[in-house]
Amino acid sequence: MGFISATAEELDRAEKDPRWANDYVYELYADDDFPMPDRPYGGPDKAWAGLQFLLDETDVRLDFLMDGSQILEDGTLFGWSAEQIESVARQLRATPWERLAAHYDPERMTKEDVYPDMWRFDAEGELEWLERAYEELVAFFAKAADGGYGAFMSFSF
Numbered sequence: 001m002g003f004i005s006a007t008a009e010e011l012d013r014a015e016k017d018p019r020w021a022n023d024y025v026y027e028l029y030a031d032d033d034f035p036m037p038d039r040p041y042g043g044p045d046k047a048w049a050g051l052q053f054l055l056d057e058t059d060v061r062l063d064f065l066m067d068g069s070q071i072l073e074d075g076t077l078f079g080w081s082a083e084q085i086e087s088v089a090r091q092l093r094a095t096p097w098e099r100l101a102a103h104y105d106p107e108r109m110t111k112e113d114v115y116p117d118m119w120r121f122d123a124e125g126e127l128e129w130l131e132r133a134y135e136e137l138v139a140f141f142a143k144a145a146d147g148g149y150g151a152f153m154s155f156s157f
Contacts, residue, residue, distance in 0.1 A: 001048040001064060001156075003080070003140050004028055004041040005149035011079045014152070018071050025077060025152045040147065042140030047133030049115035054130070057103035060091045068153055080151040089145035092138045097131050104130070 004025065006014075014021030028034065035041055044051050048064050055062055067088075068078035080088075104127050106119035119126055144151055 001044055001046075001153065002041065003043075003137075003144070003151045003153050005039050005144045005147065006079065006152050008082060008150060010152075011081065011150045014071050014077075014079055015069070018073075018077070021071050021079075021152070022077060025154060028152075038147075040140055040143035040149065043136045044133040046116050047130055050109065050119075050126070050130050051100070051134055051137065053109055053112075053114050054100040054103050054134075058095060058099060060095050062088055062091065064153070065155075068151075071152075076155050076157075078153040078155070080153060082145075082148055082150045085141060085149060085151055086145045089138075089141035092141050097134055100134060101127060101131065 010021075010024070014024070028039070044064075052062075052064055065075075067084060068080040071077040071079050106123040106126065109119040110117065140151075
């Protein structure tokens, strides 16, 4: 799972022409100039489900797989409005990592098959991995919100 900032015009066009959106997002990532300094992007990559587990234990209202508007019918591309980005950025800025880390439970995460189901192998290392992913996510949302951007969220199975 990854996010890349998008203008309101790009999101409007994506809603009307999902095929264009799919090609456009691919081209953004494949561009020789990627990453572009004026276009924020970021993870959580494969840490999304672990972060979702931790977020669900807090009052942060963020659901990676339900928020945003679906662009492609196969569930691999979503659009997030600038208002959604701003709302999430505000919540994440107010949620220090330690608040999420307090809910880290590798045994429960293993029992509940939280993707990528590796929590029992190196519990401390995986917690550090989640922290880095969270920091990247917070930075993306902050930069995108500061720039007035929405976002494309891509998800691969």
